[in-house]
Amino acid sequence: MVQAKTWILVKHFDGFPKQSNFELKVEELPEPKDGEVLLEAVFLSVDPYMRPFSRIRMKEGNVMIGTQLAKVIQSNNPAFPVGSHVVGRCGWRTHTVCDGTDLVAIMPDWPQDVSLSLALGIIGMPGLTALYGIEEVLGVQKGSDAKVAFLKELGFDEAFNYKTVGSLEEALKQASPEGYDCFFENVGGPFSTVALQQMKNFGRIAVCGSISVYNDTTPQTGPYPHLTMIFKQLKMEGFMHSKWEHKHPESLKRLMGWLKEGKLHSREHITKGFENMPAAFMGLLRGDNIGKAIIAV
């Protein structure tokens, strides 16, 4: 009999998450039946989407939603043999009994020298979201060789902290006086209003996050975007990486290739201990992390 530790959402978030929204609970797991496997979490992920999605996908008393990198420790399903690693939407739990429906085996040729935690980061949902946002939604074209060389040399051309910058408008204007063709929106709120004004005609906006409004108790309001969208003929698209699920295997291979070639750089912010998962989640929403927030069990 295996005992699973789980983090329960005992009370829906109201404003910024508090430790008291969560409760650690131990659950006795049944033996895996035919077709089922028993998983042990190795790495768990905390992501900003959990804050808004908890409200629409969960009831109070449910185990928190989330993805983990787990090891198969018992198996009655030949697709997931003992010792293999899977990515699964098991929620915040150390052990899980499930059939394979929602599991994805990691790439068969995952390199030895690449941490499996990256399956929750740059070679996983966040990497895919960035890739699809850039290629499918924004439709960014290959830059000229000179531009690519320049970008490589500098890393990013310009960067600033949207929370501490004096004037967003000035910062955006200085960074690109002629405006912006593409905008990858992850912040939302008043920032989006300022950024909208800096778009060029026929600009594209990929929206996959809106972290600045996630903890609103009453929704923040801002000027309606329609008039600017007409004047500039802008395209704005909300998306999740799941929209291009049929491309995932090939996309993950490309991401892994770029990582191995040194074209992609990954940084992780690892918190140790399943017990610290709510703290890691709250830190993420405060912006404490630099790099992908991961919990190592």
Add this chain to the structure above:
Amino acid sequence: MVQAKTWILVKHFDGFPKQSNFELKVEELPEPKDGEVLLEAVFLSVDPYMRPFSRIRMKEGNVMIGTQLAKVIQSNNPAFPVGSHVVGRCGWRTHTVCDGTDLVAIMPDWPQDVSLSLALGIIGMPGLTALYGIEEVLGVQKGSDAKVAFLKELGFDEAFNYKTVGSLEEALKQASPEGYDCFFENVGGPFSTVALQQMKNFGRIAVCGSISVYNDTTPQTGPYPHLTMIFKQLKMEGFMHSKWEHKHPESLKRLMGWLKEGKLHSREHITKGFENMPAAFMGLLRGDNIGKAIIAV
């Protein structure tokens, strides 16, 4: 020497347009030079876009922007012979001297029994905007034969007045309980927030107008749309018909064909007298018109 009556925007609109924003002025026109023509307005159009565009395209003292159907009454340009009709962005004026740059001759085979005023309506910018919004932006597919028959039978399935309806939310839910795939946005403001909530996943929103905010003195605000756009993976695109200018000739032919076949129905709200143009414009923004607002000189 020809005298042109013109309507000048003497003061930028502040809130709802007033008669005092306009001044009727008589202008002496020069003789048309080589390559130039002299036009006489037959029909002029007032359109909601004039309200927001006046702010970004005009200075105080300019002749109001706008499109007219005019007759060539003198010509030093073989492309536009005397007696022919053109659509031109000449502004609110009875007579114009210009080279042909901004003029479009009406279709050579314009049917005798179709009013030339429709070149400002269903066989012009508004017709093209509807066509491109539906086909290019919303990507509406051909419906099944049964659906088409049903639509033909009923005209529209459902309709309501967004200004007088008790609850927009209830009206939209009742009209289509399962939600909406496509939304042609012309109203904006609080209406857009309610409509956004009724979209289905992967819905498309074509934005070519936002009349409910045009007369704001301070911008109305509403909840930011981003989170809903992510959850439902919505696409929203601001556009003007000019984006598909290369398709205009073929599109106008299609519109004319549908009109002649009785598939398109046009209704016009004609105001007589150039002197009444500001009044017609203000009536349009109040929603007094049913059908395309046209001024017959």
